[in-house]
Amino acid sequence: MFPGRFHYASPRALDEAVELLQKAEGEGKVLAGGQSLIPLLKLRFASPSILVDINNLPGLDYIKVESDGAFRIGALARHGEIERSDDIARLQPTAAAAVPVVADPIVRSRGTLVGSVCHADPQGDWAAVMIALDGSVTAYGPEGKRSIMVKDFVTGPFQNVLSYPEIAIEATIPAPKGDVAGGFLKLERRVGDFATAGAAIGLEFNAGRVSRAGIALTGVGGATVNAEAAAEALMNSSLGSDAVMRAADLAAEASSPKSDHRGSADYKRHIVHTFVRRILAGIATDQERAA
Amino acid sequence: MTQTADPRAGAPAPVDEIKIGGLGASRRRVEDNRFLRGKGNYFDDIVLPGMLHMEILRSPMAHARIKSIDASRAWAIPGVRLILTGEALATRNLGWMPTLSYDTQAVLATDKVRFQGQEVAAVIADDPYIAKDAVTAIQVEYEPLPPIVNPEQAVAPGAPIIRDDKLGQTDNVVFDWEVGDQAGTEAAFATADVVSRLQLHYPRSHPCPLEACGAIADYDRATGKLTAYLTSQAPHIVRAAVALIAELPEHQIRIISPDLGGGFGNKVPIYPGYVVAILASILTERPVKWVEDRTGNLISTGFGRDVYLDGQVAMRKDGKILAVKMNTLSDHGAFFADAQPSKFKIGLMHSAFASYDIPYAHMASRGVYTTKAPGGVAYRCSFRVTEAMFFQERMVQAAADDAGIDQAEFRRINFVKDDDFPHRTPYGFLTDSGQYNKCLELALKEIDYEGFLKEQAEARKQGRLLGIGISTMTEPLGAGNSREYDILGIKMFDSAELRVHMTGKAMLRTGAKTQGQGHETTWAQIVAHELGLPAEDIVVEEGDTDTAPFGMGTYASRSTPVAGAAIAMAARKVKAKARKIAAHLLEVSEEDVEWELGRFYVRSQPARGVSIQETALAAYSNMPDGLEPGLEAVSYYDPPNLTWPFAAYVCTVEIDPETGVWDVLRFVAVDDCGVRINPLIVEGQIQGGLTEAYAMASMQFITFDADGNCIGSNFMDYLLPTAWETPGWELHEVVTPSPHHPIGAKGVGECATVGGPAAFVNAVVNALSHLGVRNIDMPMLPDRVYEALTKRTDVSGAPPVKTD
Structure with a gap:
C-alpha cells in the first residue's frame, strides 16, 4: 500500500495524544485498531497529516463490568477480547450475539468497538448494538470528559459528533434495571462482508413484561437506524405475536435502504422485518422456557 | 533354506514405484517447503x-x-x-x-x-x-x-461506436460466427415432440490470483x-x-x-x-x-465469461435429444483480447454437449464491444469451456423438466455409451474415451439419490425447500494439436528437456509454467515412472526462456496432457540411449536387454543387470564406441487430440424460504481424469476448483452500474469464499485412461470449476421448480433467490446493477 505522506506519533499519555491532534489543526487522525482507517489510507480516501497512534496509551484495553451490571469498554479493547469475555457472554446477550459476526477473525483480533462506533459506517455492527442498548461514548478533550449517547453520537455516514481534537476513550452500556435479553442478526454474503441488512435488539423485562427496549438497524440507511417506534411498540408487552409483528413492521418502516448489488430496497426491508421477528421470537421462546 | 529355481535368483528386489515417488504416489509437494516457509521467490x-x-x-x-x-x-x-x-x-x-x-x-x-x-x-x-x-x-x-455495459446497449440503434479508432468499424459488433449443421438442426426441431428453451447470463467473474x-x-x-x-x-x-x-x-x-502466486488464466x-x-x-x-x-x-485484467445464452433442445417424448441450438452473445469489453489459441471466435464454446449422443446441433455466436475491461477466457477455463458446460447442464436440466423425465434418467438416455469412442460430438470435436454412466451411478449412489428425492418430497409438505442438482460433463483439455490451435501462429505443442547427471540425479525443464499446480512434484513422478529414478533425485525448473525449452505455457489444463506427455517422451529417449549403454556394460547385444523399473538386465538372466544410475555413470565415464557421451534428451510433443476428462457432480441444498439464503447440504464429486499421477495433488485441484465454482454460484461477480463504474473492484465487493462458508467436498474417482496420452493421463485442473457451477444452480432451481422457476442467474445471492421464490419468476443478473 502506498498512502499519501503522513507523520506518525505514538504518545504515551492521553493528554499528549490530544495535544498532538490539536497541533495538527484538524488534519490528525487517531489510530486504534486501524481496520477501517488503514484501508482508507491505502485507497487515499483519507490523507491525514498525522496519525496519532493510541495503542501505547496505558489503561485503555479494559472490559469492565460494574457491580450494578454496567459495562465499560476501553478504546483499546479488541473485538476478539469482547468475543472471549465471560462477562459479555453471561450478561450481555446483544453484544454476545453480535461480536462473533463482526468482520472476520483477523479483523476482530485488531479492531476495536470504540473505533468501530467512531467510524460510523452505516453498515457497521457496533453502533447498532450500542444504540439498542442505550450505550454511550466517553470523549476526552482539552475541556475534559463528556459522555454522549451513541444514538446522538452517530450522525451520518462516517460522521460523529466528536469535537476535534477530542478522542473517544470508552464506550459504556448502562446498568440494566430488569432482566436482560437481546439478540443480533445480520445477513452477509460471506464472512467478513459488510451487512446487507442487520438488526440489534436489547430488551429488559420486569415481571415478564418489557420494561426497556432498543432496536437499531445496520445496512439499511445513510447511518445506523435507531428504530425507536419499533422499540416503543414492545414496551409493556410480553412479546406476544401482535407486539412482535408490530415491532417488525415499524422496524421495516424505519429503515431506508438503497437498492444495490447486495439486493433491492424492498428485500432489505423484508430482511429487517424477518430478523426483528426472529430475534424477538427467539427471546419469547427463551422467556417461556425460563418461566 | 531350500534352493529353488527362482528365475530372479540373485537379482535385486524390484523397485517399488510408489516408494520412489512414481506414478500413483501421493507425494507431498516439494515446492511447499519454500512456500510454507515464506521462502518463495515472487x-x-x-x-x-x-x-x-x-x-x-x-x-x-x-x-x-x-x-x-x-x-x-x-x-x-x-x-x-x-x-x-x-x-x-x-x-x-x-x-x-x-x-x-x-x-x-x-x-x-x-x-x-x-x-x-x-x-x-x-x-x-x-x-x-x-x-x-x-x-x-x-x-x-x-x-x-455514453457508457455501454451490456450487449443490448451495444447493438441498440444509435449506440456510440466504441472502436472508432478502427477503420471500417461502423457498429459495436466484434464478430458473428457459427458452427454446426443448421439445416439438419432445423429439420430435427421440426420433428420434435418437445422443445425446451432456456435463456440466461453467465456473469463476468475474475480469476483474482492472490498475487x-x-x-x-x-x-x-x-x-x-x-x-x-x-x-x-x-x-x-x-x-x-x-x-x-x-x-x-x-x-x-x-x-x-x-x-507465481496463482494464475487461473489471469x-x-x-x-x-x-x-x-x-x-x-x-x-x-x-x-x-x-x-x-x-x-x-x-x-x-483478463476476466472470465460475461456471455448470454439463448438455448433450445429438441426432444422426442421419450427424452431422446434430437438436436440442440445455442445462440450466444458475448461481451468482450473494449478490445477483443481473448487470450485463446483456437481458430474459433468464441473459443471452445462448441465443445458443449460432447458427453451426449446428439445427431444435430447449431450454434450462432455474436461478440460485441462494450465499455468494459477486455478479456473473457480466463479463470480456470479452457477458452469458454466453462460457459459451454454450464449452458449444457442448465439446458439439460430444463429439458428433462420440460420432458417430465427424472434428471438422472434423462442423462442416462442421452449419454454417449462406453463402447462408442472415439465419438464425434454434435459440433465436430472428437472425444477420446469415457465411462459416463459409471461416474453418474457412483455419484447417485454416494448421495443416495432416491432417498433424497423422498426426503425432498416430505420436506416440501412442511414448506421446506430442498433441492438436488446434477452436473455431468466431459470437456476438452490440453490446448493442443497443431492443426487447430496456435498463438501468433506458433503451434500448440509443448516440450521437455531431461538431463541425467553422472550420479543418476537429473534436471528436468519444461515449456510449461507452474502457478501452484505442483509441477515440481508431479513432473518428477513421470520421470520416476519412466526411468525408475527416485522422484526426489529430479529437480524441475520452469519459467526462464534462456534455459527452458520453447513451450506454450500453462493454462487450459494443458500441462499434463501436453508437457506431461513431452516429459514421458523425453524420458523414453533417455531410456533408449541408456539401453545402448546397458548393452555395452552387460556385454550383450541391445536386443537381449530387458527393462524393469529402474534396471536393465540380460534376457532370461535377471541377476545380470545394471541400474539406470549405473548407465548414467557410464554415459559420462565408460561409453561405448560410436555413442555420444552424456545422457539427456529433448522432446517436443504435439498431441494428436485433446484429452477428455469427465465429471459427475451432485449437490443438495436447502433454501431458507424467508430470506433466500441457501446452504449446501452435501456435494459429491466423481472425477475421471484418466490415470492420476499424484492423487493428492489431483484432489487438491478438484477441491480448489469446486471452491471456485461455489464462489461463482454464490457470491462472486464483476458487475457495472449504469454509468459504467465497475462494481467488484476490491475485496469489499469482489468476494472470495473463506473456509467458513465453503462446503465440504466428498471426492470419488473413476479411471478411464486417455488412449492417446503416453501415460493415459487427462487434464484435470479446471474440471471442477467448469462442471461445478451448474450443480449448485441446478440444485437451487430444483428446489424452486414446483414454483415455476426455471433460472436464477449467478451469483445466486439471497435476494435473487428470494425474488424467484416469492414472485415465482426467473431472475436475471445482467448489468447494469438495479438501483433506486
Missing part, C-alpha cells in the same frame, strides 16, 4: 540495483474523449524520472498493441478511454510512494461519452539484452510477442517467470503494464518495477 521479492518504480494512472470513466493531459505538476515532484502518455508511446509506434485475438488494444490511451480502469499514463520514479503521488498529480480533462500482475524490466544497454521478470503463465509467448511487437532481437530477450495475456515497464527501462536504462495493485488487477 517477482516482487526481486530487488535489482538502481531499480525505479512505476505506477499507472487509470481512467475513472468508462467512456470519454481525452481532451488534454497535463503532467506538469507531476514532473515537478522530486524523484520523478519519467512520465509516459499515449502520445509519447505513439511516437514509438507503441500506442496500440496487437491482441491474441487479432484485434488491437491501447497500451496507454491516446484518443479515448474505453473502460473504467484503462491505462492512461505511467510515472516512473525513485520509489513507489513518489510514483503514486505523481500519478495523482496528473490532470486529465475528459469529455464524457496480482507485475513486471521488472531490466534493459542493459551495454549488452543490448532485455531481461524481464514477469508474472506470466506463458513466458515463451511473451518473448515471441516482445520480439514481434517491440522489434527487439529474440535472442536478446530473456523472460523469467518466477514463482496471467496469460500481455498487459499494457508489461509493455510500458519494458519501454521505461529502455528509456531510463534502469530496471523498472511495476506492481499492479488489487484494484488495478480486478478492473483491468
Whole structure:
C-alpha cells in the first residue's frame, strides 16, 4: 500500500495524544485498531497529516463490568477480547450475539468497538448494538470528559459528533434495571462482508413484561437506524405475536435502504422485518422456557 | 533354506514405484517447503540495483474523449524520472498493441478511454510512494461519452461506436460466427415432440490470483539484452510477442517467470503494464518495477465469461435429444483480447454437449464491444469451456423438466455409451474415451439419490425447500494439436528437456509454467515412472526462456496432457540411449536387454543387470564406441487430440424460504481424469476448483452500474469464499485412461470449476421448480433467490446493477 505522506506519533499519555491532534489543526487522525482507517489510507480516501497512534496509551484495553451490571469498554479493547469475555457472554446477550459476526477473525483480533462506533459506517455492527442498548461514548478533550449517547453520537455516514481534537476513550452500556435479553442478526454474503441488512435488539423485562427496549438497524440507511417506534411498540408487552409483528413492521418502516448489488430496497426491508421477528421470537421462546 | 529355481535368483528386489515417488504416489509437494516457509521467490521479492518504480494512472470513466493531459505538476515532484502518455508511446509506434485475438488494444490511451480502469499514463520514479503521488498529480480533462455495459446497449440503434479508432468499424459488433449443421438442426426441431428453451447470463467473474500482475524490466544497454521478470503463465509467448511487437532481437530477450502466486488464466495475456515497464527501462536504462495493485488487477485484467445464452433442445417424448441450438452473445469489453489459441471466435464454446449422443446441433455466436475491461477466457477455463458446460447442464436440466423425465434418467438416455469412442460430438470435436454412466451411478449412489428425492418430497409438505442438482460433463483439455490451435501462429505443442547427471540425479525443464499446480512434484513422478529414478533425485525448473525449452505455457489444463506427455517422451529417449549403454556394460547385444523399473538386465538372466544410475555413470565415464557421451534428451510433443476428462457432480441444498439464503447440504464429486499421477495433488485441484465454482454460484461477480463504474473492484465487493462458508467436498474417482496420452493421463485442473457451477444452480432451481422457476442467474445471492421464490419468476443478473 502506498498512502499519501503522513507523520506518525505514538504518545504515551492521553493528554499528549490530544495535544498532538490539536497541533495538527484538524488534519490528525487517531489510530486504534486501524481496520477501517488503514484501508482508507491505502485507497487515499483519507490523507491525514498525522496519525496519532493510541495503542501505547496505558489503561485503555479494559472490559469492565460494574457491580450494578454496567459495562465499560476501553478504546483499546479488541473485538476478539469482547468475543472471549465471560462477562459479555453471561450478561450481555446483544453484544454476545453480535461480536462473533463482526468482520472476520483477523479483523476482530485488531479492531476495536470504540473505533468501530467512531467510524460510523452505516453498515457497521457496533453502533447498532450500542444504540439498542442505550450505550454511550466517553470523549476526552482539552475541556475534559463528556459522555454522549451513541444514538446522538452517530450522525451520518462516517460522521460523529466528536469535537476535534477530542478522542473517544470508552464506550459504556448502562446498568440494566430488569432482566436482560437481546439478540443480533445480520445477513452477509460471506464472512467478513459488510451487512446487507442487520438488526440489534436489547430488551429488559420486569415481571415478564418489557420494561426497556432498543432496536437499531445496520445496512439499511445513510447511518445506523435507531428504530425507536419499533422499540416503543414492545414496551409493556410480553412479546406476544401482535407486539412482535408490530415491532417488525415499524422496524421495516424505519429503515431506508438503497437498492444495490447486495439486493433491492424492498428485500432489505423484508430482511429487517424477518430478523426483528426472529430475534424477538427467539427471546419469547427463551422467556417461556425460563418461566 | 531350500534352493529353488527362482528365475530372479540373485537379482535385486524390484523397485517399488510408489516408494520412489512414481506414478500413483501421493507425494507431498516439494515446492511447499519454500512456500510454507515464506521462502518463495515472487517477482516482487526481486530487488535489482538502481531499480525505479512505476505506477499507472487509470481512467475513472468508462467512456470519454481525452481532451488534454497535463503532467506538469507531476514532473515537478522530486524523484520523478519519467512520465509516459499515449502520445509519447505513439511516437514509438507503441500506442496500440496487437491482441491474441487479432484485434488491437491501447497500451496507454491516446484518443479515448474505453473502460473504467484503462491505462492512461505511467510515472516512473525513485520509489513507489513518489510514483503514486505523481500519478495523482496528473490532470486529465475528459469529455464524457455514453457508457455501454451490456450487449443490448451495444447493438441498440444509435449506440456510440466504441472502436472508432478502427477503420471500417461502423457498429459495436466484434464478430458473428457459427458452427454446426443448421439445416439438419432445423429439420430435427421440426420433428420434435418437445422443445425446451432456456435463456440466461453467465456473469463476468475474475480469476483474482492472490498475487496480482507485475513486471521488472531490466534493459542493459551495454549488452543490448532485455531481461524481464514477469508474472506470466506463458513466458515463451511473451518473448515471441516482445520480439514481434517491440522489434527487439529474440535472442536478446530473456523472460523469467518466477514463482507465481496463482494464475487461473489471469496471467496469460500481455498487459499494457508489461509493455510500458519494458519501454521505461529502455528509456531510463534502469530496471523498472511495476506492481499492479488489487484494484488495478480486478478492473483491468483478463476476466472470465460475461456471455448470454439463448438455448433450445429438441426432444422426442421419450427424452431422446434430437438436436440442440445455442445462440450466444458475448461481451468482450473494449478490445477483443481473448487470450485463446483456437481458430474459433468464441473459443471452445462448441465443445458443449460432447458427453451426449446428439445427431444435430447449431450454434450462432455474436461478440460485441462494450465499455468494459477486455478479456473473457480466463479463470480456470479452457477458452469458454466453462460457459459451454454450464449452458449444457442448465439446458439439460430444463429439458428433462420440460420432458417430465427424472434428471438422472434423462442423462442416462442421452449419454454417449462406453463402447462408442472415439465419438464425434454434435459440433465436430472428437472425444477420446469415457465411462459416463459409471461416474453418474457412483455419484447417485454416494448421495443416495432416491432417498433424497423422498426426503425432498416430505420436506416440501412442511414448506421446506430442498433441492438436488446434477452436473455431468466431459470437456476438452490440453490446448493442443497443431492443426487447430496456435498463438501468433506458433503451434500448440509443448516440450521437455531431461538431463541425467553422472550420479543418476537429473534436471528436468519444461515449456510449461507452474502457478501452484505442483509441477515440481508431479513432473518428477513421470520421470520416476519412466526411468525408475527416485522422484526426489529430479529437480524441475520452469519459467526462464534462456534455459527452458520453447513451450506454450500453462493454462487450459494443458500441462499434463501436453508437457506431461513431452516429459514421458523425453524420458523414453533417455531410456533408449541408456539401453545402448546397458548393452555395452552387460556385454550383450541391445536386443537381449530387458527393462524393469529402474534396471536393465540380460534376457532370461535377471541377476545380470545394471541400474539406470549405473548407465548414467557410464554415459559420462565408460561409453561405448560410436555413442555420444552424456545422457539427456529433448522432446517436443504435439498431441494428436485433446484429452477428455469427465465429471459427475451432485449437490443438495436447502433454501431458507424467508430470506433466500441457501446452504449446501452435501456435494459429491466423481472425477475421471484418466490415470492420476499424484492423487493428492489431483484432489487438491478438484477441491480448489469446486471452491471456485461455489464462489461463482454464490457470491462472486464483476458487475457495472449504469454509468459504467465497475462494481467488484476490491475485496469489499469482489468476494472470495473463506473456509467458513465453503462446503465440504466428498471426492470419488473413476479411471478411464486417455488412449492417446503416453501415460493415459487427462487434464484435470479446471474440471471442477467448469462442471461445478451448474450443480449448485441446478440444485437451487430444483428446489424452486414446483414454483415455476426455471433460472436464477449467478451469483445466486439471497435476494435473487428470494425474488424467484416469492414472485415465482426467473431472475436475471445482467448489468447494469438495479438501483433506486
